[in-house]
Amino acid sequence: MHIRFDVPADPAYPGRVAAALSSVRLRKFSYIGVVLMAAGVIGFAASPRFRWAEQASSLWMAMVVGGLLSMLFMPWVRWRARRRSSRYAVEGAYDITDDNIMMRSGSESGGIAWDGVAQVRETPEFWIVYVARMPATVIPRRLMSAEDAETLRAYMAKRGLLRLR
Incomplete structure (x- = not known):
């Protein structure tokens, strides 16, 4: 197998790569945010029934706010990565x-x-x-020919590397 293709100097391409790699690394913050928000909402709901829960209302509010900020962290990092990486657009190639x-x-x-x-x-x-x-790098499928993409897919599947979403 020998696949070679070029990557044009597209200002949007580095941002798409940064967004793809950061979404893999930062997905856990969304999960943490959902758990924190759920715990905060449950705490607020339990406040009228339990006296100790009423006294901890600032804790419940902090959990809701922390959960919301944690859930917004990934989109914020992706937005910054796209904005900052656009100036890194240079021609490249894969072999x-x-x-x-x-x-x-x-x-x-x-x-x-x-x-x-x-x-x-x-x-x-x-x-x-x-x-x-x-995650170490990405291989852009859209920049490859259909035949090369299918050849590479078959090679990765044969090696047991390809894991579907």
Whole structure:
């Protein structure tokens, strides 16, 4: 297998990559926010019935506010990542072989060996490549030809790396 494709200098592309990688890392804050808000609302609901719950009304309010802020953290970070990364738009390329994934962006280049890849998750626009438990990079499916995308999908499935959403 040898797949090569270019990445144009699109100002929106780095933001989409940053948003895809940050959503994976920050999803837990949304879950924490839901739990905090639920606990705060339950505390407020229990306040009229239990005297101790009435005395802790500031705690319930802090939990609701903390939960709301935690749930808004991920969209805020994604928005900032998109806004800040637009100035990093440079031409690049991917060169994917049976051994590794080589990436070039401007004058920088790097690669990941397939032996070090733990899993690959699929999103509508990217394949997110994980090394151990951390998302390391993305492979943009929309920039590949349909034949190359299917070849790569079959290769990752054969290696047991592709994990569907």
